[in-house]
Amino acid sequence: MEFRHLAGFVAVAEELHFGRAAARLHIAQPPLSQQIRQLESELGVQLFERSTRSVRLTSAGRAFLDPARRVLADLEVARRAAQAGGRGEVGRVTIGFTGASSYETLPVLTKAVRARHPGIELVLYGQTYSGEAVTRVADGDHDLGFVRLPVLREGVAVRLIEREFLVAALPAEHPLARHHEIRLPDLAAEPFVTFPGTRGSAVRDALVHACVTAGFQPRIVQEAPDSYTMLALVGAGVGITLTVSSVQHIRIPGMVYRPLAGEPVVLELALAWRGDNPSAALRAVLAVAEEVLPTPPST
Known part of the structure; x- marks a missing residue:
């Protein structure tokens, strides 16, 4: 028959x-x-x-x-x-992310994918720092990752989706909080709180590099797993931090943000995926991402 x-x-x-x-x-x-x-x-x-x-x-x-x-x-x-x-309209795409930057951009992407391709299942893995995300994408554990540039891992493709810059977060009663902007050398004696040093946090790397460039090694007194915890520690007076401008929507009692004086320290947020990943669902998600999270113009 x-x-x-x-x-x-x-x-x-x-x-x-x-x-x-x-x-x-x-x-x-x-x-x-x-x-x-x-x-x-x-x-x-x-x-x-x-x-x-x-x-x-x-x-x-x-x-x-x-x-x-x-x-x-x-x-x-x-x-x-x-x-x-x-056509990539059904399937499963795993995404690694962390930080306040992806907390803003990730919902834009997931809502658009679910509206246009309801047959695609998005599996989200939080607290995946940039270095971890690159490794997991390169190893095939994740299809897509939110990462900081540059990415030097062979076989990993990237596309820039956002530019940010470092800002200072201080306790509201800190003497420097009265200043309109903060000079990095003025922070040399301060205790710092930041992300863990063993998980590939690009924001922590940028903090350390900015301080060393300003002539001092930051004294890190406590680590925190995410921006909300880190800023709460700043508000509690444990220390100060340098973080990305996208977190400034987070309001913590007893804490203020201040811009850094001089040339901005820019951090670039990107999407990363294996260039040879054969997933049609991933290609569909990348196409949606290119529309709803376009590459910003060159500065």
Whole structure:
């Protein structure tokens, strides 16, 4: 039994006319009649009562009609699912992210993907620092990662989605909080709180590099897993920090933000993925990301 036999049977059963059924299927009438005879022979029953004037379903034909329709409907569902999978409209994409920057950009991406490709499942892994995200993408553990540039890992493709800059976060009662902007050398004696040093935090790396460039090694007294905890520690007077400008929407009692004097310290946020990842779902997500998270113009 072939699917074309079922399609031919259903067409004749619904039209009750071989000529109209053949036209509906875009085939000649003799091949259609032959398909019905082959089907009846395989089933061992007569499906139609034929005369020169009419075509009627037999009791066997009436019993066979609904199951045949269901088989054809299931086949259509399978066909559409395969085509959707090939277009990347179904599948699973794993994403690693951390930090306040991705907390703002990630919802934009996920909402757009779910609206346009509801068949794509997004699996999100938080507290994945930039260095970790690059490694997991390169190793194939994650399909997509929010990372900081530059990324030097071979085989990992990136696209810039946002530029940020470092700002200072200080306790509100700190003497330097009265200043409009903060000179980095003035922070040389201060205790710092920042992200862990063993997990590839690009923001921590930028903090250390900025301080060393200003002539001192930062004295880090406590680490925090995320921006909210880190800023709460600043508000509690544990220390100060340098963080990215995108976190300034986070308001913590007893804490203020101040810009840094001089040339801005720029950090670039990007999406990273393996260039040879064959996932059609990933390609669909990247296409959506290019629309809703466009690369900012060059400065």
